[in-house]
Amino acid sequence: MIWQETTLNDLEHISGKFGQLNFRVQNYHDEWRVAYELLPLPTEDSSKNFDDVENEEFLNRFVAKVEDPKIKVSPTVPDRPIVIRTRKSISILPKNECVFFLRFPCWVRFSVTSGKVETKICDLPSLLLPKTWYGTVQQGTKCYSSRTRARRKPPTECEPYRIIVPVRMVNMDKTVLEIDHFCIPVSALEIHQTESGTLWGTMGHFEYRGKLFPSRISFSDGFKEFEPNTTLVAKSNNPDLLNKGELVGGILTNSFGIQV
Amino acid sequence: MIHDWLEFIYDYTLSEVDFFLRFLLIILIGVPFIKFMGDMIERLIAQYYSSQAGMLAKKAIQYGVSILMALMILDHFGFSLGPLLGAAGILGIGFGFAAKESLSNFISGLFLIWERPFVVGDLLQVDLERGVVHSVDLLSVKLLKLDNTFLRIPNAHLMNSVFINITHFQIRRYDFVVGVTYDNNIKDVLDLLADVANKNLYVLNEPEPRIMFKQFGPSSLDFDIGVWFEKEDFKAIKNSINHEIKLRLEQEGVEIAFPHLTLYSGKHSGPFEIQQVTPFTDSNKTREEHSRLGEASLDPSEAYKTDAYTAAPLGPDSTKLEDEIKE
Numbered sequence: 364m365i366w367q368e369t370t371l372n373d374l375e376h377i378s379g380k381f382g383q384l385n386f387r388v389q390n391y392h393d394e395w396r397v398a399y400e401l402l403p404l405p406t407e408d409s410s411k412n413f414d415d416v417e418n419e420e421f422l423n424r425f426v427a428k429v430e431d432p433k434i435k436v437s438p439t440v441p442d443r444p445i446v447i448r449t450r451k452s453i454s455i456l457p458k459n460e461c462v463f464f465l466r467f468p469c470w471v472r473f474s475v476t477s478g479k480v481e482t483k484i485c486d487l488p489s490l491l492l493p494k495t496w497y498g499t500v501q502q503g504t505k506c507y508s509s510r511t512r513a514r515r516k517p518p519t520e521c522e523p524y525r526i527i528v529p530v531r532m533v534n535m536d537k538t539v540l541e542i543d544h545f546c547i548p549v550s551a552l553e554i555h556q557t558e559s560g561t562l563w564g565t566m567g568h569f570e571y572r573g574k575l576f577p578s579r580i581s582f583s584d585g586f587k588e589f590e591p592n593t594t595l596v597a598k599s600n601n602p603d604l605l606n607k608g609e610l611v612g613g614i615l616t617n618s619f620g621i622q623v
Numbered sequence: 624m625i626h627d628w629l630e631f632i633y634d635y636t637l638s639e640v641d642f643f644l645r646f647l648l649i650i651l652i653g654v655p656f657i658k659f660m661g662d663m664i665e666r667l668i669a670q671y672y673s674s675q676a677g678m679l680a681k682k683a684i685q686y687g688v689s690i691l692m693a694l695m696i697l698d699h700f701g702f703s704l705g706p707l708l709g710a711a712g713i714l715g716i717g718f719g720f721a722a723k724e725s726l727s728n729f730i731s732g733l734f735l736i737w738e739r740p741f742v743v744g745d746l747l748q749v750d751l752e753r754g755v756v757h758s759v760d761l762l763s764v765k766l767l768k769l770d771n772t773f774l775r776i777p778n779a780h781l782m783n784s785v786f787i788n789i790t791h792f793q794i795r796r797y798d799f800v801v802g803v804t805y806d807n808n809i810k811d812v813l814d815l816l817a818d819v820a821n822k823n824l825y826v827l828n829e830p831e832p833r834i835m836f837k838q839f840g841p842s843s844l845d846f847d848i849g850v851w852f853e854k855e856d857f858k859a860i861k862n863s864i865n866h867e868i869k870l871r872l873e874q875e876g877v878e879i880a881f882p883h884l885t886l887y888s889g890k891h892s893g894p895f896e897i898q899q900v901t902p903f904t905d906s907n908k909t910r911e912e913h914s915r916l917g918e919a920s921l922d923p924s925e926a927y928k929t930d931a932y933t934a935a936p937l938g939p940d941s942t943k944l945e946d947e948i949k950e
Contacts, residue, residue: 446829493821494853495829496794505793505853508828 365523366556366596368435368476377434381471382489382524388473393428395475395484401491425484429477438562439472439486439597440526440549446495446506448544449513455540455571460533464514465545466525467507468492469554469562472597489524497546506546513542517589521561526554528564529586536573550601551582555593563590565599646699653692661685674743675759679736682760724779725762731778732761746789749776753789790854794827797850797860801868802843802880809836809844812877819871820850825860827851843880 365381376389386399445467455461468490474483495508518527528547534540552564566585571578587593661681669677694704719726736759741747745756747766754766754774764781766774789795803812813834820832833849848868852860872879 491824493828494825496827496851497829500794500830500851501792503793 365471366437368433371432371434377436379436382468383491384471384487384489386471386473386487388434388484390432390434393426395425395427395434395473397423397425397473397485397487399423399487401488423485427475427482427484429475429480429482431477433476435472435474435476435481437472437474437597438469438526438554438556440552440554440564440600441467441470441488441492441507442486442550444497444504444506444546444548444550445492445509446497446544446546447509447511449511449542452541452543453513455532455534455542457534457537457539460531461515462529462531463511463545464517465511465528465530465547466518466522467509467528467547467549468524469526504546511545521559523560523562526552526562526564527586528552528567529589530567530569531585533568533570536571538573540571548601551599553584553595553599554597555586555590556596557590557593561590562596563593642699646696649692649696649699653688657685657688657692660688673739675736675739678743678758679761724777727779728762728777731782732759732763734782735759735764735778740786741788741791745791748787748789749781749784752776793854794830794851795854795857796830796833797852797857797864799848799865800837800845801848801872802840802845803872804878804880805844807844807877812844812846815871815875815877816846816848816868819867820848820864823850823860823864823867825852825856825863827853840880842883 365379369377371377371388371390373390373392376387378387380386380402383401383403384399385402386397389396389398447465447467453463468488470486470488472483472486474481476482492507492509495506497504497506517529530545530547532540532542547567549564555563557563563586565582568581568583568585569578570580661684664684665677665681667677668680697707698704741756741759743756743758747754747756747764749766752766752768752774754768757765757767757773761778763778764776766776768774801816813836816834817832820826820834821828826832827850830851832851833847835847837845837847839845850860850864869879
């Protein structure tokens with residue numbers, strides 16, 4: 364299991380491969396030396412083992428002198444919202460609702476812990492996602508792009524570097540709601556882990572009320588309906604967004620929405 | 624008597640010292656106070672509004688309080704402000720005529736601040752000059768050019784000219800043309816270019832890259848490419864996508880076209896036959912020997928030194944050469 368906390372004494376290191384990410388973290392006196400590269404897929408073989416941590420091409424140095432240092436590797440969400448495109452557009456007929464299970468790659472957070480104090484060193488992507496833009500060319504949000512089959516059932520295969528996010532879509536309008544892509548404000552999500560290692564994100568609810576009225580958006584731990592035995596492994600990076608309960612779609616069009 | 628004199632000198636010195644001290648106090652407290660207030664207000668306004676507005680508010684505060692301080696000092700020295708203001712009014716009329724341009728810049732500056740077509744940090748192109756907006760003041764806009772030189776543009780000039788705010792929006796499009804030789808399939812090249820654009824790290828996949836056939840050029844099939852990118856990635860995208868396109872075209876055996884020129888001697892003739900002249904390689908013969916044998920050296924830089932070159936006839940013998948070409 365990659366998600367763990369390890370005591371690292373001086374000059375000791377941990378290393379691993381996760382998705383496209385090949386990393387090595389070393390406690391070097393009062394410095395934490397993080398060497399990493401993003402391998403091209405498929406990722407079975409690494410071109411480098413980072414034995415030479417002095418290789419500055421891959422080296423990131425963080426000065427943090429702590430007593431009894433431990434390095435914590437935990438999953439986290441990407442630093443931008445993710446636009447997930449469906450392979451084919453999906454139509455939800457009036458007064459209907461459904462749940463889609465979307466997946467996106469997680470990032471890896473390296474933190475130094477000493478007692479109860481946890482200090483983030485860096486966040487690194489496990490898979491390199493293409494950049495995209497959500498909105499008009501004049502106004503919008505920088506995002507990452509991904510594709511989805513928009514499954515209607517929870518995925519059975521365990522991919523430890525992907526987070527599953529259930530999104531409940533409700534069409535309250537009298538017209539057909541056609542969905543082309545989703546934009547998920549991942550910074551709001553909490554990450555939960557099952558015993559098998561699958562990662563689940565907070566469930567999103569989207570209520571469409573037609574083009575004239577703003578849609579309602581909210582988050583909940585509704586994913587427990589599908590996966591009851593989970594433990595929280597990463598808190599929300601933007602708890603304000605998560606705790607608002609119910610948000611108006613019009614305001615958040617650029618951070619969470621659907622292309623209609 | 625002496626005592627009175629001493630008392631007078633003492634009182635006078637005291638009052639002078641007191642006077643000087645008060646003057647010093649105004650300066651010593653006033654100047655740092657103006658700076659502190661200006662900085663604080665600038666930070667506060669920049670946080671909630673924009674750094675440009677903050678900068679202006681700071682200047683307004685600094686000028687306003689400085690004028691107040693100057694009036695206090697003048698008052699302290701016993702100047703009567705009434706006649707001074709009267710004189711200032713008369714001077715103001717003269718000053719207004721003299722400072723017509725400045726007034727125009729000032730009013731233009733107010734419009735620029737109100738309209739906000741750019742803010743501090745934007746990349747601006749005015750006429751042929753490009754630079755990052757350093758400050759927007761009441762009289763002028765200061766640009767830091769990309770070669771780290773300083774450019775001051777009067778606000779009135781800016782108001783009356785066309786300028787481009789290059790970094791106004793978060794995303795931009797990079798447009799360029801690629802030309803390939805005529806023996807390539809247009810659809811294949813379109814697919815290939817689209818694939819390169821979609822795989823580039825800096826190209827946004829939404830809005831979609833615009834790749835289309837442009838024209839049958841004089842020497843090439845021309846393709847228009849327009850890729851969207853985040854404005855911070857300008858340098859990276861320019862270097863990477865051009866490099867990737869060239870590499871990919873080479874891999875796929877697609878030749879990038881360069882200008883071709885075909886010469887015809889007349890309406891019914893074919894193109895001129897191109898002949899390659901083989902350089903002279905018989906190194907055993909010296910230049911003197913060539914000269915003696917009447918042969919011209921083929922090295923153009925050396926040719927004029929030979930007798931054969933100087934003696935080479937351009938008249939009747941040149942017809943022989945023309946006959947050879949025709950054959």
